[in-house]
Amino acid sequence: DQQVKQNSPSLSVQEGRISILNCDYTNSMFDYFLWYKKYPAEGPTFLISISSIKDKNEDGRFTVFLNKSAKHLSLHIVPSQPGDSAVYFCAASTRRGSQGNLIFGKGTKLSVKP
């Protein structure tokens, strides 16, 4: 049973426009959510996170929104750039029981076209 779901395997966006990547989760015990970015032949790199006590966190062009009642979060990239083309993984963690282990979604491949 997938606890973290990224239902869109791919997304294509024009340069300069907004990219919106979505993530849903089922475990209400999750208290932190993270986004990772992965280029081909490289390891994932941390992008941005949000605590469950917040509904928004912003870092430059990247903003993550959390809707706890819907168990949904989204990553907004504005404006999108060709260098943002990568696979984006949503991940979640809880301090209770799992020692902060991350549960990852399957990823969404973002293509930003010039």
Next chain:
Amino acid sequence: NAGVTQTPKFRVLKTGQSMTLLCAQDMNHEYMYWYRQDPGMGLRLIHYSVGEGTTAKGEVPDGYNVSRLKKQNFLLGLESAAPSQTSVYFCASRPAGRAPYEQYFGPGTRLTVT
């Protein structure tokens, strides 16, 4: 700082052969992880360690063994490789007790079992 390094980068094994993947980190992190990434499956946790001399099973531990004899190293062993273990393996580490439990990943090892 080299961060997290993985050895080797690529390997081809025949069914039944054994091998050890080495992960090393120079950030003095307490926690270390081994993941596998398969197409369309995201990152799945194989084993993890919360400190030197300790290991624990993750989501997909069967067919793998691990050891953490030194704090900076985490070894992943395949005793009798199977084609189902063809995958990209990522090692990660993080410091203890710091939410949101951001993990730092190595560049990956691409393993093919024929």
